[in-house]
Amino acid sequence: MSPSRVLVLNSGSSSVKYQLLDMDAGRRLAAGLVERIGERTSLVRHTPLAPGGRTRERTGQVADHDAALKAMAGELAADGLGLDSPELAAIGHRVVHGGMHFTEPTVIDDRVLAEIERLIPVAPLHNPANLTGIRTAMTLRPDLPQVAVFDTSFHTTMPESAARYAIDVRTADEHRIRRYGFHGTSHAYVSRETATLLGRAPEEVNVIVLHLGNGASASAVRGGRCVDTSMGLTPLEGLVMGTRSGDMDPAVIFHLMRVGGMSADEIDTLLNKKSGLVGLCGDNDMREIRRRIDEGDEQAKLAFDIYIHRLKKYIGAYYAVLGRVDAVAFTAGVGENAAPVREAAVAGLEGLGLAVDGERNAVRGGGPRLISPDGARVAVAVVPTDEEMEIAQQTYALVGKNN
Ligand code: AMP
16 A cells, blocks of 8 residues: 655744545544744643544643654654654645745645745745754755645646736846745635635636735636735735734835834834734734623724724725636635624625525534525535645645655
8 A cells, every 4th residue: 555644844943743544545644843942941732533533732841842842752753643654655745935936736756945035025024934844954865755734835826817916017127026925835725625615626616815814815716716905015905913913004114214213113113013912902813802792891892893894895806806706715714614704794795795604603513514595695604624634635636746
């Protein structure tokens, strides 16, 4: 039997998340994370996903990514799932920025590493951490194919009219400034799952995907191909997020520099970490915001209203971009769990054929499901995302093709 396991790695600057999946059986074998790498109180949490498996947690210093991956390898080995197993087919890596170069998942070699490195100026926070994870994993199993799956790839089909900013073309080209978009594995997975839910082929349907997590983005997907998305050069553009501002007049930045005396780094932190819901009301967890609204908190209510107003604008904009919409799909932490957000986002859009059935919308948990009333012109759906499964599937498909 050929090897059918794929290890998925998502390496951040101070954390590594991982999942081991069996692709023939279509199931997860284990999942875990190492957090606060480099600090004295690093956390290793590992969950074997076999029946009766129990989560193990320990704290203690994990010095660097090398130590983090060794800790992960030790945990997997303790469950009989060691990385030396001949069953392991490949390692799939989440890579945030693939620029315009990587339109598809790619087997990693020196040339690919160099290109990911070349993209660091447009992804200074993410690509270095992703690279460290890849290089470390390569030392663990140098014989194994390692595949990069890019957050940006799904969006490389956007037409120039959607991807380009209206700034001087030479300046834009010199600095590779354009809308790249992120969360691509999620938008790809959810748009396909939505088509399946409708019982149709992805090529036949137009979907607006609303990925509403702590980071949030919308995309317009025509016949399985992305034609517009809300995040841009970086994940800062677009929707109101947990801690990011999303869209605003770029002149706010000059104003903060000239009048507010702030540096570029300070403004970067303000807009990425201290804005969005947390900036508006002090909380970025939608559960807490709803609880405060129920208690009559005006600040939380205003933050919620601003969040919904922006979301509605994107639904309307992407409706216009697509011309015909078959489905609107809600996904990620907020999209999958917050019924009031879904209800408010489509309220008043009956004229566009959009509506939510109260009872269906109130159902919690479960797989992909419709929440629009029977006979609705546009399906409204909740479609849980699964970025790890998507990365594993893309990795496995690529490695299988090359074998
Ligand atoms: P994600 O980035 O996809 O993991 O989403 C994380 C966010 O989902 C959290 O910050 C919460 O705002 C939101 N969230 C998670 N669970 C719930 C829930 N049960 N109800 C409302 N919001 C939730």
